[in-house]
Amino acid sequence: QEEAFDYSYYTGASTGDSPYDVTHWAGPEGYICPSDVVYATPKRAANVEGKWRVIVNDVHYYSQTARLETCLFPEAACRALAPCYQSHCTQKAVYHRLLSFDPCDPYKGLFIDIYKLPSACSCHIPA
Template sequence: MTQKIVIGLLWLSVVILEASEAELVEGYPCIRRNNQIYCTGLGSPRLTEKIDKFIDENKALIRRMFGDFEEPDHEFNPNVGRDDHNGHIIHKRPKRAKSNSYNSNKIDSCESSVEIVTPYWASNSAGKIRAIVNTQHLQQAIQQEVCQSVQTKRCNNDCSCEQKYKWHRLLAYDPDDDCKGIFMDWFLFPSCCVCRCNVL
């Protein structure tokens, strides 16, 4: 019992620490950290029902946008393999290997971790927050590479590690306008970590 309490307190302290370094996104079960939205879920079960209903009523349209989708062989559990702190990480690989697969004599100046995420919410190209369609029928995953530090042994002084981003086109839902249904939209996610230096 004591061990469970200690583990619970440790988890709570991590959540409080992360929340203090992040900004809560008003009206959504999310925080904004490092220019990204981290959410524990869609929030309202009613929203999930609306998305599922639209998919069920518009299967031909969804197939044109997403491709074929089938009933899963197993019961969908959105929390399997997810990171407790972010809610949306389904698989986290170790930090990017120091050796480059093209040339073993070279290494990356900046360390990064590669994550595969299935986001619940994201800001689109117009800065509007949209629900990302991730249900038992439709699962959209993004591979992202996130910087682990601002400076490293090889990237320091007038240089620093900088996060780069890439646009991804995903099926989304506007919770404020049911008439839009499900549509394609553009969202920005971390793509790689580079060492940038000041011009002399």
């Protein structure tokens, strides 16, 4: 269901060009920070140390699926909040442990490595 949502679903009745236009924050209900959700089985990724690894997926019916959610408009003003709050959408991440392989060191074999993946789009209101 999440993947079917488009920009108009999140912005509702917003008709102004500016994210601070009154129609942007006074419209009907919807998500405060629009995002894109995919369920992925990554094949390659950089670990938390920045080193590229091959992630074991689709090998003998073994798969590792992760839910990835990325902000459509990071740092944009949060929908449905008045401009006086100076809010903005922030990308959040979570650490995943995935069975991996180092292509530069094949004798290392398979091992669990840690990856930082996008998990949510959150509205931040400065204190």
